[in-house]
Amino acid sequence: MTTYGWTGSLLRINLTNQTSSIESSSKYFSYIGGKGMANRIVYDEVPMGIDPIAPESKVVLAVGPNTASSAPTSGRTTISFLSPFTKGNAIVDAHIGGDIGVQVKQCGYDAVIIEGESAAPVYVYVNDDKVSFVDASNLWGKTTSDTTAEVTKATQPGTAVLSIGPAGESLLNLSCVITGVAHCGGAGSGKLFGAKKLKALAFCGTKAVKLADVKAVKALNDYVIGDLMGSNNNHVVPTVAQSWSEYENSGSRWTGHPGMTWGAAEGGPIDTGESAPGQPTLIGYRCQKAVKDHGAIAEKYTVKMTGCATCPIRCYGGVDVPQLEKTWGVKGSHANTCLGNRGCGFNGLVSNVADVDEKGDGAFMAGIYAAIKVDDAGLWDNYGELAATLKYFMANDNAYMKQVLTEEEYNAIDWSKSANGDLTFIDDIIACLCNPNHSMRNLAMGAYYVDQKYHDIVGDDYLNSSAIGLWGVMGGKRHHGNECAAQVGWLTNTIYNRDGMCHTIVNITGSGLPYEIQKRIIEDIFGEGALDAPNNYTKMNANKAKFAKFGVVRQVMHDSLTLCNWVWPMTFSPRKERGYKGDLSVEAQYMSAVTGAAVTEKELDDAAERVIQLSRAMTVLAYGTNDMRNEHDTPAGFIVTPDEGKPLYQPGTNKLDAEDVQDALTMFYKEFGWDEKLGCPTRATLEKFNLADVADDLESKGLLPA
């Protein structure tokens, strides 16, 4: 029987024995794919609560039915494992783009399970059914870009390589895997690869992905690209007025416009021009991300935009900065996005960087320099937390840093470089972090563990400070939380055992549309009071809880299908003739067209919610307590501390009311059918989602609510 969408197979790679096997993946179809499939495999095969780098710990990569289907932005992969850097070492996901997902799928797999530990450095090359274990001793110690180059040379053209750098090799908690020299999957994944002595994974697939209804998929692609999709984060309004537009908003990521170029494009500058809705061949010019991330100075260095497989948006700003090589000896070709474009904040470790050709280009080059160095090392930043922590400990003439480092370590570092604009200070810090014996590594354990170790030094301030900016004291960085949508944004953060990876809500609030249009559309779906005006919020209500739930359900759906949550869902449209209303049924239409299973929007939402129910239960198991309200969902202090002169519930603040936060949690728990006091899944809810075995597991450990 032909399987559509899914390949029907998963690949198990055992590094201890250097063996592999192919198994059926069909029992996981009800978890959609991607995150859902990977989470369930981890639940089935990894005991919760163990050390993430224990021999029995595993790493699971999974793609979804949409992957390699041609659906726009479907080139995503989820990597699931136990968190090395947040409280409880609970289930966590890394999300990665590039071409790796498509190659995994075209090799014939829905998921890849990495288990065991190699005795020596190894990389695994998967070419369809053939799995090779290759000695990687010569690669150990190399950067991610050098490793990618070496493995690419040694394998078939078109191979996608996923590698770790010195950070992962040295088992640094805040380390990542990188593919395509730019796309990072974080959450400490590098440490787990390093513990398994797995330097890289390489995939080169030649198999077709079968679609149930090819014409329907094509029609959906045309509909989405022509009528629904705006720019990065599905911002549907351009930054500057264009002749076809009714609105403009400088906060938008639709930065392309007449006069804005890819200044260093091959053959001369390319004007990004107007790209009105309905012009699919121009959609790739809408997001000039180099300028968005680096500022206007980046325009003339921009070669092109790049991005993930099957994505028409292209949110990676590719730049070439020849001056960087002349001045700092580093080849200045780089592409990344968001924080990755500034070395995850490492550029902020050095101030007063001298300009080279024009005012401001020194700071710009610091960003590129830091990005190259951080990516090469395979460092992960926890959404800026690592650099923030380093700066926190370096403040006041290294007051705390002196208590972290030994005297010998401290004196070995030329701290004056930091204030004197010497970018090699970044190299020095990275070298310390990747040195298994250096005390500075303790600052890259993740904020929760940093606080645990140095609480006697930093007191309650560190974990609760705006300088570190956590959503919760369990160590997750705030990521489109209250600053984005008050209680709604913050609630979405609480679903994760890392930074809040949900972009559903910020795609709405940051769309660029006037508030009244956003409000009309959102209230039409979720009811009155669901969406507050920016920095002008009201007390919590049940409709906000519904809206927050929608946010995370769709994010999990996208990571399971897969579709990119940095663009989806299509809540809004750039088309004025649609009243800017998007279409939230498209994911289900894709699921139906790709797999042949007739799935409604509600059914797909439920399937995604089921994954959340599972991961919440896994978190309860990892924590060993079902009191999620107090052990997991506790906001960092700065979020509930009003700003001076800006009272709560008045225009001008996004700070939350501590009491209201507790009401918000209660309403949020109710939406998920969780115990409203504890915030943990109940048996009834788990059984409703056909997770009775998980309920039994919780009950056997005394973790079901009474």
Next chain:
Amino acid sequence: MSLFKRIIGLEQKVEQPSEQPVADETAAEALVAEAAAPAAAEEVTEEAAEAENAEDVTEEVAPEEEAEPELNKPLELYKVIRKKTEKSETVSRTQLLFQPPEGLEKEDVTALLDSLNGEERPEELKDITFVKGRKDVWYYDGTIMTPHYAELYSMIQEKDLLHTIASVARSDSHLYPLVTSFRKLMDVPFRMTEDELLGAEARFMLSPEYEDIRTVTASNGVKGFYSTKYLTWAYADSLHEWYEVGMDENP
């Protein structure tokens, strides 16, 4: 009437002429006269209009190689306006009258433009609409240009700096809401200089017409205009800080 239009005080032509007549012949002629007078329209001079039309009208609308027995005058006018719109520009009544399309007289243009208000509108001009500025009337093809953009573009062409900034700031403060950053006004399509903006900031303080226009400065030093009709200082301050600094720190 669009919300933007109501806020900035511009009127525009609507699709149903009977619903909102904008400019009768007398008013239109007065507008033309006002626009042509140096004291009233500093920048839209006859020479400038002729120069622009010499470039944009005469050269771009190539004459027919074989003369038609009867020139389709509405079509010729449409072509000129359409060409402008395709370049993301509106065209003023003054310009069209001073340099009529090839084969048309000033009187022809007047009659055709005035017909846009009534039921005798030629089929060829069904897509043409206009906005009424402070100094002139501005025409464009409404099928490919929005009234919002036409209003903005026309304001910019009329070069009334304070009016333009205040109009945009009031609209931004009310609609999104957001503060109108200096960066926005220095970018396309405005292309104002920092000196112009700083000068405007000072002049706003002296003008009762613009007493609601205030500035706020983000921690990165970038200033922005907002309207006290719609935003308090605290609200404007928080919004501007978010757009200028917070958004960058929380990408």
